[in-house]
Amino acid sequence: xxxRLTDAVGRLSRIPGVLGALLVDAEAGLPVVGxxxxxxxxxxxxxxAASAYRRTGRAVGGANLGRLASFRLEAASGQVLIAGGGxxxxxxxxxxxxxxxxxxxxxxxxxxxxx
Amino acid sequence: MSDAxxxxxxxxxxxxxxxxxxxxxxxxxxxxxxxxxxxxxxRICLRALERQPTHVEGHALLALLYLETGEREKASDEWAxxxxxxxxxxxxHRGLGFVYLERGDYDAARRHLEEAARVRPxxxxxxxxxxxxxxxxxxxxxxxxxGAAGASAGADAVMPAAGAAETQGGAGAAGHTASREPRSVFxxxxxxxxxxxxxxxxxxxxVTAGTLAMGGQGGDDVLGAVFGEAVEEAARLAGVLGIxxxxxxxxxxxxxxxxxSPLGGGYTLVVAxxxxxxxxxxLRTADRARALGRAFMGV
Numbered sequence: 001x002x003x004r005l006t007d008a009v010g011r012l013s014r015i016p017g018v019l020g021a022l023l024v025d026a027e028a029g030l031p032v033v034g035x036x037x038x039x040x041x042x043x044x045x046x047x048x049a050a051s052a053y054r055r056t057g058r059a060v061g062g063a064n065l066g067r068l069a070s071f072r073l074e075a076a077s078g079q080v081l082i083a084g085g086g087x088x089x090x091x092x093x094x095x096x097x098x099x100x101x102x103x104x105x106x107x108x109x110x111x112x113x114x115x
Numbered sequence: 116m117s118d119a120x121x122x123x124x125x126x127x128x129x130x131x132x133x134x135x136x137x138x139x140x141x142x143x144x145x146x147x148x149x150x151x152x153x154x155x156x157x158r159i160c161l162r163a164l165e166r167q168p169t170h171v172e173g174h175a176l177l178a179l180l181y182l183e184t185g186e187r188e189k190a191s192d193e194w195a196x197x198x199x200x201x202x203x204x205x206x207x208h209r210g211l212g213f214v215y216l217e218r219g220d221y222d223a224a225r226r227h228l229e230e231a232a233r234v235r236p237x238x239x240x241x242x243x244x245x246x247x248x249x250x251x252x253x254x255x256x257x258x259x260x261x262g263a264a265g266a267s268a269g270a271d272a273v274m275p276a277a278g279a280a281e282t283q284g285g286a287g288a289a290g291h292t293a294s295r296e297p298r299s300v301f302x303x304x305x306x307x308x309x310x311x312x313x314x315x316x317x318x319x320x321x322v323t324a325g326t327l328a329m330g331g332q333g334g335d336d337v338l339g340a341v342f343g344e345a346v347e348e349a350a351r352l353a354g355v356l357g358i359x360x361x362x363x364x365x366x367x368x369x370x371x372x373x374x375x376s377p378l379g380g381g382y383t384l385v386v387a388x389x390x391x392x393x394x395x396x397x398l399r400t401a402d403r404a405r406a407l408g409r410a411f412m413g414v
Contacts, residue, residue: 004384029217041356041357048352051348052349055348056345056366059342060371063327063372065371066369066371066390067369068366069368069369071364072381073353074363074365075353075356075359075361075362077358077359080353080405093356096358
């Protein structure tokens with residue numbers, strides 16, 4: 001299982017423009033496996049990504065907007081994509097302006113494979 | 116899904132039943148029109164305009180309803196009324212421009228289309244129709260008619276869908292936004308069937324303007340409050356990762372595509388689209404919604 005997760009993170013991290021990827025325990029908000037430019041931020045990033053995804057998921061569910069499939073955050077110096085899969089979240093950090101189509105596709109594939 | 120929620124329609128219906136000229140008549144008529152209930156929309160407009168004959172948006176909507184039922188003379192009369200009340204009205208100039216073009220009255224078509232182009236020079240349908248009118252209807256310009264040579268064929272080809280007249284959210288539309296009721300700030304965008312609504316949230320997540328077609332009773336407020344918290348956490352996540360200030364959030368769900376973005380002045384804009392809407396459509400629509408939201412909020 002852990003090899004599968006490491007492979008998934010490696011595959012995402014190799015996409016051009018991707019700065020790092022992280023698999024996060026959705027419930028506990030803890031990093032499971034990941035490659036980030038600065039590993040020291042992984043615990044905080046995992047906790048916040050899980051919390052933002054969970055709250056947003058509840059918000060859209062409560063408003064009859066269905067199940068949240070992905071959450072994409074755009075910021076001045078980068079982008080973050082979070083996709084849900086079973087008990088794990090796939091978190092990908094990319095450079096600003098990176099076309100996220102492929103990243104989104106791969107992240108969803110990984111999320112679906114993990115669910 | 117472009118329909119207003121059932122609770123909205125019920126509330127508007129009650130208001131209009133009490134007073135046919137209540138401001139809700141426009142929202143109700145537009146909702147009926149989107150549902151394809153044109154006769155009901157027409158009756159509501161006519162009853163309201165009996166009591167409020169100078170209501171510009173009411174006449175403009177009536178023109179569209181007539182146009183959609185093929186009653187172009189009546190549509191022209193309504194647009195002419197709109198122009199008497201609001202001489203620079205884009206939709207009326209455009210509508211009349213197309214009608215004259217169809218009739219082969221190129222001078223009149225050109226006059227109206229030039230006025231429309233002055234308000235919105237970027238409108239491609241107006242640009243193409245104006246080129247056709249200036250050429251005296253001979254040879255439709257590239258992209259306008261697929262090469263139709265006759266005046267009437269060219270005019271048909273450039274005649275926009277009736278709904279398009281209510282879809283434009285450019286500078287002209289934004290200019291009218293400040294005088295609207297808060298829930299109807301984004302109504303120009305509703306004619307696009309992929310647009311499900313938009314909300315402006317204040318710093319506490321309270322809904323300040325707009326509405327979502329599918330929020331349900333109280334749903335907008337619930338959504339607003341929880342999105343407010345999610346935005347806070349997203350901003351903190353961006354901070355932890357060192358990627359700067361957040362600029363937008365795009366959410367894919369089973370039932371919707373949602374975009375959240377800062378509007379300025381501490382406000383957040385939420386735009387909802389159908390789940391099959393492309394991301395780039397959402398980004399363009401969010402741009403237009405931001406212009407409308409900023410104009411309304413004065414930020």
